[in-house]
Amino acid sequence: MSTSAPSKINGVSFVASRDSINSAHVNPIINLQANYVAIMPFGFIRNLEHPRITYNSNRQWFGETEGGVKQYANAFQSQQIRVMIKPQIWVSRGEFTGKIKMNSEEAWQELEETYSNFILDFARVAEETQVELFCLGTELETFVDHRPEFWLELINRIRKVYSGKLTYAANWNEYNRTPFWNQLDYIGIDAYFPVSDMQTPTVDDCKKGWAKYKPVLKLFSENINKPILFTEFGYRSVDYSGKRPWDSDRKMNAVNLEAQLNATQALLETFWGEHWFAGGFLWKWHHKYETSGGKQNFMFTPQNKPVEILVRDWYARY
Structure with a gap:
């Protein structure tokens, strides 16, 4: 791996699957001119008040486990793509992680213990695989608001x-009070800021x-003297x-x-040339x-859509 850091982190969030990956899965990311991927192992919580996180179990897909994260990291690194490991929590029925909140001191302490185990286990994986970047939480605003001392100790x-670099993925409306x-x-932000009310937003709007x-x-960024990193960005088609x-x-x-194309172009034009970004x-x-995205797909992925060509052109410039 080269020692000089890329001028911009041109990344994709790589969804875990039940399978191991190989160069056939890595090559389309190289073709996108991306130089980074986020690998996202998941821990599961039964509901928003439940303090126990289940992770690295044989009931999960391979890519969400410790073994899967190691295999994915090695597959990308062998092709000179850098890695951020970004463990995330999934609440049953897809409830928003920002609302995880315990209703007793005892429950908070149990959540802190199980969350620490989850994060530290993957931090050790990050060290073992020598990845460049580790994200210690994603969109956990209520947990952060209520237990700031815990987070400082966890860091x-x-x-x-x-020994690598650290960030946290704050939701777009929590980053300014993350302590x-x-x-x-890096100041990590999941950049889902509302930017246009138009049915087909224009780049200008x-x-x-x-x-x-x-x-x-x-x-x-200037006040804290740290660069801003969009730990997630993107739009649905x-x-x-x-x-x-x-x-x-x-x-x-x-x-x-x-x-999707116009909203993404506006974001790239707004931020990619900024030195603090x-x-x-x-x-x-x-x-x-081959089977992802496409012109009938209404979800986030850029794959096999016009926006993929736009992103490739921008990533190639930086």
């Missing part, structure tokens, strides 16, 4: 086992939408893709490839390229 514990950016290397956030993000970009409701199913991870990329 110290991670630093003892992992531990000074302890990390989305750029106008970004105009109210961009100066605030720049100032935030649906009508009103810029209105509630986080919304994955499958009832929103009016395919609109132009909406480190890059980002496109949401999201599936291992079986």
Whole structure:
């Protein structure tokens, strides 16, 4: 692996599968001109008040387990693609992780213990595989709000086992009150900012939408003296893709490839040239390229859609 860091993190969020991966799965990412992938092992919680996280079990898909993460990391690294390991929690029925909240001190302590085990186990995997970047949580705003001391202690514990760079994936509306950016290397943001109310947003309308956030993000980065990294960014190929970009409701199913294309172009034009901006991870990329995405698909993936060519052109420039 080369020692010089890339000028921008041109990443994709790589969805775990039940299978191991090989160069056939890596090559389409190389063709995208990406230089980074996020690998996302999952832990599971029964409900928003439940303190126990189940992970690395034989009931999970291979790519979500420790063995799978190691195999994926090695497959990408062998092709000179750098890796961020980004463990995430899945709440039953897909409830939002930002609302995880215990109803007793005892339950909070149990959650802290099981979350620490989950994160530290994958931090050790990150060290063993020598990946460049580790993300210690994703969209956990209530947990962070209620237990800030826990997070500071967890960061110290991670630093003892992992020697690479650290970030946290704050949701777009929580990053400005996340209390531990000074302890990390990047201000990580899942960049689902609402930027346009149009059915088919134009590039200009989305750029106008970004105009109210961009100066605030720049100032935030400068005040903390850390670069901003979009730990997730992307839009669905649906009508009103810029209105509630986080919304994955499958009832929103009016395919609109132009909406996805324009919203993505506006984001790339707004941020990729900024010195305080480190890059980002496109949401999201599936291992079986040929059968993923396509012109009838209304979900996030850029695969086999016009937006893929746009992203490739931008990634090639940086």
